[in-house]
Each structure stands twice: as C-alpha cells, then as structure tokens.
Amino acid sequence: MIRIQARTEPSNIMKVASPLIAIVLTLIFGSILFSAIGKSPTQALQVLLIAPLADSYNIGEMLVKMGPLLLCAVGLSLCYRANMWNIGAEGQLLAGALGGSAVALFFIHSESVFALPLTLIAGIVSGMLWAAVPTFLKLQFNSNLILTTIMFNYIALYLLIWAVHGPLRDPEGYGFPESAIFADSTLLPTLFEGSRIHLGILFAIFAGFVGWFILTKTHLGFQIRVFGADEPAARYAGFNSKKLSWFVMLFAGGLAGLAGVAETTGPIGQLTPNISPGYGYSAIIVAYLGRLHPIGAIVAAIFMAVLYMGGDLAQIEMGIPVAVVSMFQGVLLFFLLACDFFINNRFINTNNQATN
Amino acid sequence: MKTHNSIFRLELDNITKEYPGCLANDSISLSLMPGEIHALLGENGAGKSTLVKTIYGVVSPDQGDILWNGKEVSIKSPSIARDLGIGMVFQHFSLFETLTVSENIELCLSQKQLSDIEDLPHRISQLSEEYGLDVDPSRYVHSLSIGERQRVEIMRCLVQSVKLLILDEPTSVLTPQEVAGLFNVLRTLSKEGCSILFISHKLHEVTDICHKATILRGGKVIETCIPTEETPASIAKMMVGDLAEQDAGYSKKEGTETVFKATNLSLTSKHPFGTTLKDINFELKAGEILGIAGVAGNGQDELMAIISGEDGRNVKRALTMGRLEIGHMHPGERRKIGMAYVPEERLGRGAVPEMSLTENALLTHSKGFIKNGLVQWQSVKEYASELINKYKVKCHGEFSEAKSLSGGNLQKFIMGREIGQSPKVLICAHPTWGVDVGAALAIHQALLELRDQGAAILLISEDIDELFLLADRMAAVCDGYLSPLIKTEDTNIDQIGQWMAGTFINTADVQEAKA
Structure with a gap:
C-alpha cells in the first residue's frame, strides 16, 4: 500500500522541482483539455501563456492587471505573516474605489494640482477604514477575522452598487449605473504614449519594495515575522500583538484602497459597478504563490496577470469558453500547491517494508 | 542477508547517519544481551537521540546494519520496530489526556495485537500487578501525575510484549521517590529477560541501575564501561572529554534588598487541566538565587506565565518589582524595567526554530539595536557571534538556524542572550533540562556570575540536585501552593521531597480554598 509520510526535513530538490513539475503537469492536462474541446493544444497554450508577453501592447495590458493584484498581495503577505487572516482585500479595494471616486467627482470641474493627491489619499483612507472595522471587532471581541472581512467584501460591493445607482450616478448618463467620467486633474498619468500603463503600476512595484523593506529592515517587520x-516566541518576547495587528491590517487596507482608487482614476476613468474582476481574492493566491514575500509577490502577480490576460486572449482569439479558461487556471494553481505538498511530505510504499 | 548465531538481542554494526553539516552517528557499534540494562551516555548533540531513533525506526541510517536476535533487519518505521518487540518511551509523552489509560493503549495496538488480547483492561491490570506499575486502566490520563503517565507509556510497551525497552531520560520528570519505583520496575523487567536501553544525564542513576554503559561523543563511541566499576565523576570525564570541569560545591549567598515580590497571588487556571495558584507569597532579593522545586504540573507553568506577563491577566498589586506594581504590565513592559526570562521550551518559545541565531538574539534583546525603527543588523550579528564565542555555543555561525542546534547549545545561547541584558530579575525555568554535563556546568556558572553581580534569580527546576547546588534559598510547589521559604543550608533533600509531595499544605487552608 502507498502511504504519505511527513519528511523529517524539507526536501531541497523538491523546493526547486515543485513548480517545474506543476507546470509540466498543467501543460499535459491542458493539452488533453483543449484537445477534448476540439482546439489545438499548442495554439491554446501559446495564446494563454506566451501571447500575453509577446508584444508591447499585451505586456502593457498585462501590467495594468498586475498593478491591483500586487498592491493587494503585498498587504496580504504582511497580514498572513502576522497570522491575521484578512480575506477582505476585495472589499478594501472597492471601498478605496468608492471613497476615491467620491472625492474625484467633487473635483470634477477643478484643475487643482491637489485634486489627484487628495483623491488617492481618500482611496487609501477608505481602504484603511474598511480594514479597521473587522480589526477592531477581532481585537475587542475576538470575532473571526476571516468571516468579518468576507462579510465586509459584500457590504462594500453593495454599497458601491448603491452609490452608482444613487448619489454618484452621472446625472447626464442616461440612467446607466456609472459615475461621470473623471476630470483630467484626477486621472493618473499614463507612463507611455498609447499604452494604459499608469502611475499606479509604479506604486505597486514600489509597494512591493516597501513591504520587503519593512519585513527585513525594520524592527516592526521583524516582530511581524516572529x-x-x-x-x-512572540508572546514570550513581549511583542505587542495589538499594535502589530493594527499595523498590518491598516497597511493592507491602505494598499488595497490605493489599488481600488488607482483602477478608477487609471484605466477605467470613472466608477462602475464592476471595477474589479476579483483582484482582492486572486491576490490571496498571489500572496501565497509569492510565499508571503513581497518581492515574491511581484513575480507571482506578473504570473497571475499573464493568466488573466491569456484567458482574455483565448476567448477573443480562439473562442475558448471562459469556463474552460478558468478551469485551466484553476488546474495550474492546484498543481502548484499540490506539488508544494511534496516539499514536506513523500510517498512511501508500506508493502515493501512488511516483507523485511 | 547476514545471519549468524548470536547471543545478543540487539547488535548495531557501524551505524552511520549524516545530516547536512553534521555527522550525527559515526560508525557506532553496540550490543545488548537479553536482560541487560544498558546506559547510553553523552553530551547533547553526541548522537544519542539519533541512535535510538534509528533503532526505533524513526530515522533510517545511511550505513550500517542492525541485527535483531542475530538476524539482519531493516527497521523502516516505528510500527516495524514494535512488531519486532522494540518499545520506546519518549521524553515527551504521547498520550491523549481526554482518553482513559486503556483507550490510549488500545490506540497504538495493531488489529492483530488487539485480536490476540481478549480483554485489554484485564490484561493491563494483570501486568500492572505483575510489575508493580500501579496503573488503573479505567482512569483518564488528565487525572494522572507525570510519573503515572510515564508508567502508562511503559505499560503500552509491556502490552506489546516488549523485548527491548528504550527510555529517553525517564527520570527527569520524577520525584526521588518515583525514581526508586521506576527502577524497581526496570529491574523486574530485566530479570525477565527484557533488554533496556536507558538514556540519562544523571550519572548516579547510571551507576545505580545499569549493567553496562556506552559513552558517545561527537557521534562516536568513546568508551564502553561497566558503571559499577566507575564513579559518576569518571563517567562524566569520559562524556565531556579531558577538559571537563565538575560542578563543585558553590558558596551560598544572602540576598540584600527585595527586588521582586509576590503578595497573596491567587489565580484560577485558564486550562481545564492546569493548576490554580493559591495564595502565593514570596520575596526575591538582589544577589540571591531562589530555587523552587516541584514535580511537573504543580503550578510552575502558571506561576512563570503570570510572573512574565504572558498569562495576560491583570493581577494588580500581587506582583511588584521594587516599588513598582507590575501586575498589569505586558511582557514587553516588564522586560523594559529589567526582567528577563529563560523559558522551559527552548525551541518554539525561547527561540524561533526557522530563524538564524542573529535574529534570535534580537528576539528579546532589542535595546541598542534599533535606530529610528530600523534594525542595526550588523551590530546584532556581532552581538550574536559574541554570545556564541562567550558561551561556546556549538554551531556553524550566527547565521545557523536555531533548530539546527542541539538543546544544550541553544540553551546556552538563550541564557547568554537573557543575561546579556543585565537583568535585575531573571526568571529561569528548568535551565538544564535535557542538557549535557558540559553545557549544564557553563549554564550554572553563568547563573552564579549573574547572581554575584547583584541580580535576583528565580530558578524553577525539577532537578533537585541542581537546586541544592545553586539555590541560596528554596521552596517547593505542590498543587498550586508554595511552601515556606528556607535557606538551602538549613534543609535537606528529604524535607524538600516531602514538601514536593505537599506535606506543608495546611488542611484548613485547603478546606477554605475549596469552600
């Protein structure tokens, strides 16, 4: 009989081999999957994984998706390092988008240089507030952070939908549930002509390095890691868990809020009900793929963005149904995490031993 | 497959096991006769644990053969070891507290073994009587003392008709009286032909009970001797090499002013199987070591947690440091005003296993290493390597992960880190538990040096010899009560042993506490 046994020490070979094995397994599975629905597997894989990086336009679009993923994932990495199970990046992102948009609409006829900074700050603060409530509930009443943050995701979503149907709806928008298009003074500048790459992406990469700096260079980061x-050991050393919990939650909430406001003031340019295709949830996966390391998160966010982008391209260019694309992405993540399991575990054959 | 006629129950032939960067076992050969009680001695990191884990199938050797009754065997898992008749009692028991003795024993039996035994509780009672183990199969484990739990572990091996019993430091958790009981059981087992492999740090026990001893050092067999022909001192010398100094008697000191005080400290246990502290009063003076004896689980953990502040509950005025009331402070605040703490668990509490020694140096000692919130890693690194040199911590360097160090070496490091903060009050739990002779000596001297510099030291230990060696004043805990304090030179092992059993507790008090 084959059994699973914990390794006494993590396998160094598997640490390197695990992602490679996962990719090979996914390619095999993907080939079967695409053949089964009558599409060329090589073409499908090319579109899904290579096309997003093939030309500058696609790379630009890929980076536009990477930005919010990375901003959320950096904050979440710090939260998870400190055992704060914040599942609420999505809600914090939406809150940031909502709060930021309200300020942006206030400046709709203004050309003030303060318009954009104030809009961004409003987004960040809104995200922080949205993270603060569950944090307070956890620290004061020991409520379950996972549940409260998830519930706050829904509250944020419906608050946003209410806002675009009500107070923030464009009065000249023929009743569509959307805000007016923001004034130029509140739009994030794009970095290259003809591309949608905006300043928010630089913020995201910068946030990755800030996260890394906090974790490795500051005493606060050291305490989070412990x-x-x-x-x-952290309790023994006398670290103030409340202070650390507040810090990581507000940091994550602020970054997610920034991600939200950067979407509305960046590529979208207005507040709509569907500004996020679930960035805040995918960021959880990004954080773990990046092994809860902010620099790792940069790599993982690019990877996830490629998957997103490839999925879009596969639908457009090959007519592959969106469900199949999601399935392919799910399988890749499944294999990645499954192979990680073998870093700390292994199969053993118990039949062999019984004969000895 | 090697097979030859052999009179030995177990033979190890050139067992070698290498871990990354460490040759844990270097061609170790060892043999045991049926009925032989064999001591395995050595400093921490000498390779004893690796060797017994190899025999018990937890670790597979890189090279070498294991012969069981003259037949070569490959023991790939503990279940195979148990099928052969090898039983092991680990330092940390693996019993479910919410299950009965009988249920616990049933859990580790295979289907076949279970069908062979018709009535398990009856079998347990039978064996219990036969060996004088005094184990009641229907009792719940949480209601058992440590000594009783150990006997359940031994019973678990007996039910499986054990031919070789491995005991890893079995006496470290027992009262002197319980140790005598254990030795009787072991002698009976040995007379019936069961071989026993006995790991211990207490040398007089080895000379008491063991027929033969194998001494390991640096993964190699240094010597095999007959303990009755040796003295504890001569064995200690073999264990640590020629450079070994022995713990001599140390002079006792009298403390000066009171720096720490517990007044009418009573506290209900948070844990259902914990101990409630009952009206504890003591004063700790500068320049003295106050030793608190007691069998594990009599309130030591709870007392440490409330003194260090990790318990988290506010005991207001019950604790004072100097004139300051500290009952409401967080552990971090208490550290800031001069308290340091060496916890019982080194790995996982005193040190973060996956972090380097540099990072672990910063864990509790951040003073002077933080500028504007930034860690001065270079200085921390220098400090860590200073600690490593000063306390002769065996490791690859300050970048080594804490978990790669042996227990004794890590303890020296943690002790050094806490002492390095020049604390006014040092709380120290079981500082040499599971630590080899050489490291224990270094730890003892560090404690005495700190005392002589004027620090107040509260030493909680289950090792009564160590308390008599180090403490200037002593007390014992039993069931959450603290005995009166007495000068070490005015008492003796008998009295403290009785206090550990609770004779000091005034029955009227108990009635009152219950009412």
Missing part, C-alpha cells in the same frame, strides 16, 4: 513563524 509572529508568523512562532507565536509563542
């Missing part, structure tokens, strides 16, 4: 690695 908390995540070994909570009894």
Whole structure:
C-alpha cells in the first residue's frame, strides 16, 4: 500500500522541482483539455501563456492587471505573516474605489494640482477604514477575522452598487449605473504614449519594495515575522500583538484602497459597478504563490496577470469558453500547491517494508 | 542477508547517519544481551537521540546494519520496530489526556495485537500487578501525575510484549521517590529477560541501575564501561572529554534588598487541566538565587506565565518589582524595567526554530539595536557571534538556524542572550533540562556570575540536585501552593521531597480554598 509520510526535513530538490513539475503537469492536462474541446493544444497554450508577453501592447495590458493584484498581495503577505487572516482585500479595494471616486467627482470641474493627491489619499483612507472595522471587532471581541472581512467584501460591493445607482450616478448618463467620467486633474498619468500603463503600476512595484523593506529592515517587520513563524516566541518576547495587528491590517487596507482608487482614476476613468474582476481574492493566491514575500509577490502577480490576460486572449482569439479558461487556471494553481505538498511530505510504499 | 548465531538481542554494526553539516552517528557499534540494562551516555548533540531513533525506526541510517536476535533487519518505521518487540518511551509523552489509560493503549495496538488480547483492561491490570506499575486502566490520563503517565507509556510497551525497552531520560520528570519505583520496575523487567536501553544525564542513576554503559561523543563511541566499576565523576570525564570541569560545591549567598515580590497571588487556571495558584507569597532579593522545586504540573507553568506577563491577566498589586506594581504590565513592559526570562521550551518559545541565531538574539534583546525603527543588523550579528564565542555555543555561525542546534547549545545561547541584558530579575525555568554535563556546568556558572553581580534569580527546576547546588534559598510547589521559604543550608533533600509531595499544605487552608 502507498502511504504519505511527513519528511523529517524539507526536501531541497523538491523546493526547486515543485513548480517545474506543476507546470509540466498543467501543460499535459491542458493539452488533453483543449484537445477534448476540439482546439489545438499548442495554439491554446501559446495564446494563454506566451501571447500575453509577446508584444508591447499585451505586456502593457498585462501590467495594468498586475498593478491591483500586487498592491493587494503585498498587504496580504504582511497580514498572513502576522497570522491575521484578512480575506477582505476585495472589499478594501472597492471601498478605496468608492471613497476615491467620491472625492474625484467633487473635483470634477477643478484643475487643482491637489485634486489627484487628495483623491488617492481618500482611496487609501477608505481602504484603511474598511480594514479597521473587522480589526477592531477581532481585537475587542475576538470575532473571526476571516468571516468579518468576507462579510465586509459584500457590504462594500453593495454599497458601491448603491452609490452608482444613487448619489454618484452621472446625472447626464442616461440612467446607466456609472459615475461621470473623471476630470483630467484626477486621472493618473499614463507612463507611455498609447499604452494604459499608469502611475499606479509604479506604486505597486514600489509597494512591493516597501513591504520587503519593512519585513527585513525594520524592527516592526521583524516582530511581524516572529509572529508568523512562532507565536509563542512572540508572546514570550513581549511583542505587542495589538499594535502589530493594527499595523498590518491598516497597511493592507491602505494598499488595497490605493489599488481600488488607482483602477478608477487609471484605466477605467470613472466608477462602475464592476471595477474589479476579483483582484482582492486572486491576490490571496498571489500572496501565497509569492510565499508571503513581497518581492515574491511581484513575480507571482506578473504570473497571475499573464493568466488573466491569456484567458482574455483565448476567448477573443480562439473562442475558448471562459469556463474552460478558468478551469485551466484553476488546474495550474492546484498543481502548484499540490506539488508544494511534496516539499514536506513523500510517498512511501508500506508493502515493501512488511516483507523485511 | 547476514545471519549468524548470536547471543545478543540487539547488535548495531557501524551505524552511520549524516545530516547536512553534521555527522550525527559515526560508525557506532553496540550490543545488548537479553536482560541487560544498558546506559547510553553523552553530551547533547553526541548522537544519542539519533541512535535510538534509528533503532526505533524513526530515522533510517545511511550505513550500517542492525541485527535483531542475530538476524539482519531493516527497521523502516516505528510500527516495524514494535512488531519486532522494540518499545520506546519518549521524553515527551504521547498520550491523549481526554482518553482513559486503556483507550490510549488500545490506540497504538495493531488489529492483530488487539485480536490476540481478549480483554485489554484485564490484561493491563494483570501486568500492572505483575510489575508493580500501579496503573488503573479505567482512569483518564488528565487525572494522572507525570510519573503515572510515564508508567502508562511503559505499560503500552509491556502490552506489546516488549523485548527491548528504550527510555529517553525517564527520570527527569520524577520525584526521588518515583525514581526508586521506576527502577524497581526496570529491574523486574530485566530479570525477565527484557533488554533496556536507558538514556540519562544523571550519572548516579547510571551507576545505580545499569549493567553496562556506552559513552558517545561527537557521534562516536568513546568508551564502553561497566558503571559499577566507575564513579559518576569518571563517567562524566569520559562524556565531556579531558577538559571537563565538575560542578563543585558553590558558596551560598544572602540576598540584600527585595527586588521582586509576590503578595497573596491567587489565580484560577485558564486550562481545564492546569493548576490554580493559591495564595502565593514570596520575596526575591538582589544577589540571591531562589530555587523552587516541584514535580511537573504543580503550578510552575502558571506561576512563570503570570510572573512574565504572558498569562495576560491583570493581577494588580500581587506582583511588584521594587516599588513598582507590575501586575498589569505586558511582557514587553516588564522586560523594559529589567526582567528577563529563560523559558522551559527552548525551541518554539525561547527561540524561533526557522530563524538564524542573529535574529534570535534580537528576539528579546532589542535595546541598542534599533535606530529610528530600523534594525542595526550588523551590530546584532556581532552581538550574536559574541554570545556564541562567550558561551561556546556549538554551531556553524550566527547565521545557523536555531533548530539546527542541539538543546544544550541553544540553551546556552538563550541564557547568554537573557543575561546579556543585565537583568535585575531573571526568571529561569528548568535551565538544564535535557542538557549535557558540559553545557549544564557553563549554564550554572553563568547563573552564579549573574547572581554575584547583584541580580535576583528565580530558578524553577525539577532537578533537585541542581537546586541544592545553586539555590541560596528554596521552596517547593505542590498543587498550586508554595511552601515556606528556607535557606538551602538549613534543609535537606528529604524535607524538600516531602514538601514536593505537599506535606506543608495546611488542611484548613485547603478546606477554605475549596469552600
């Protein structure tokens, strides 16, 4: 009989081999999947994985998707390091978008240089507030952070839908549930002519380095790492868990809020009900793929963005149904995480031993 | 497959096991006769644990053969070891507290073994009587003392008709009286032909009970001797090499002013199986070591947690440091005003296993290493390597992960880190538990040096010899009560042993506490 046994120490070979094995398994699975629905597997894989990086336009679009993923994932990495199970990046992102948009609409006829900074700050603060409520509930009443943050995602979503149907709806928008298009003074500048790459993407990469700096260089970051690695040791050392919890939650909420406001003031240019295709949820995966390391998150966010982008292209260019694309992405993540399992575990054959 | 007629129950032939960067076992050969009680001695990191884990199938050797009754065997898992008749009692018991003794024993039996035994509780009672183990199969484990739990572990091996029993430091958790009981059981087992492999740090026990001893050092067999022909001192010398100094008697000191005080400290346990602290009073003076004896689980953990502040509950005026009331402070605040703390668990509490020694140095000692919120890693690194040199911590360097160090070496490091903060009050739990002779000596001397510099030290230990060696004043805890304090030179092992059993507790108090 084949059994699974925990390894006494993590396997170094598997640490390197695990992502490679996962990719090979996904390619095999993908080939079967695409053949089964009558599409050329090579073409499908090319469109899904290579096309997003093939030309400058596609790279630009890919980076536009990477920005919000990365901003959310950096904050979440710090939260998870500190054992704060914040599933609420999506809600914090939406809150940031909502709060930022309200300020942007206030400046709709203004050309003030303060318009954009104030809009961004409003987004950040809104995201922080949205993270603050569950944090307060957890620290004060020991409520379950996972549940409260998820619930706050829904509250944020419906608050946003209410806003675009009500107070923030464009009065000249023929009743569409959308805000007016923001004034130029509140739009994030694009970095290259003809591309949608905007300043928010630089913020995101910068946030990755800030996250790395906090974790590795500051005493606060050290305390966060100790908390995540070994909570009894953190309590023994006398670290203030409340302070750390507040810090990581507000940091994550602020970054997610920035992601939200950067979407509305960046590529979208107005507030609509569907500004996020679930960036805040995907960022959880990004954070874990990046092994809860902010620099790792940069790589993982690019990877996820490629998947998003490839999925779009596969629908447009090959007519592959969106469900099949999601399935392919899900399988890739499944294999990645499944192969990680073998870093710390292995199969053993118990039949062999019984004969000894 | 090697097979030859052999009179040995177990033979190890050139067992070698290498871990990255460490040769844990270097061609170790060892043999055990049926009925032989064999001591395995050595400093921490000498390779004893690796060796017994190899025999018990937890670790597979890189090279070498294991012969069981003259037949070569490959023990790939503990279940195979158990099928052969090898039983092991680990330092940390693996019992479910919410299950009965009988249920716990049933859990580790295979289907076949279970069908062979018709009535398990009856079998347990039978064996219990036969070996004088005094184990009631229907009791719940949480209601058992540590000594009783150990006997359940031994019973678990006996039910499986064990031919070789491995005990990893079995006496470290027992009262002197319980140790005597354990030795009787072991002698009976040995007379019936069961071989026993006995790991211990307490040398007089080895000379008491063992027929033979194998001494390991640096993964190699240094010597095999007959303990009755040796003295504890001569064995200690073999263990640590020629450079070994022995713990001599240390002079006792009298403390000066009171720096720490517990007044009428009572606290209900948070944990259902924990101990409630009952009206604890003591004063800790500068320049003294106050030793608190007691069998594990009598309130030591709870007392440490409330003194260090990790318990988290506010005990207001019950604790004072100097004139300051500290009952409401967080552990971090208490550290800031001069308290340091060496916890019982080194790995996972005193040090973060996956972090380097540099990072672990910063864990509790951040003073002077933080500028504008930034860690001065270079200085921390220098400090860590200073600690490593000063306390002779065996490791590859300050970048080594804490988990790669042996228990004794990590303890020296943690002790050094806490002492390095020049604390006014040092709380120290089981500082040499599971630590080899050489490291224990270094730790003892560090504690005494700190005392002589004027620090107040509260030493909680289950090792009564160590308390008599180090403490200037002593007390014992039993069931959450603290005995009176007494000068070490005015008491003896008998009295403290009785206090550990609770004879000091005034029955009227108990009635009152219950009412």
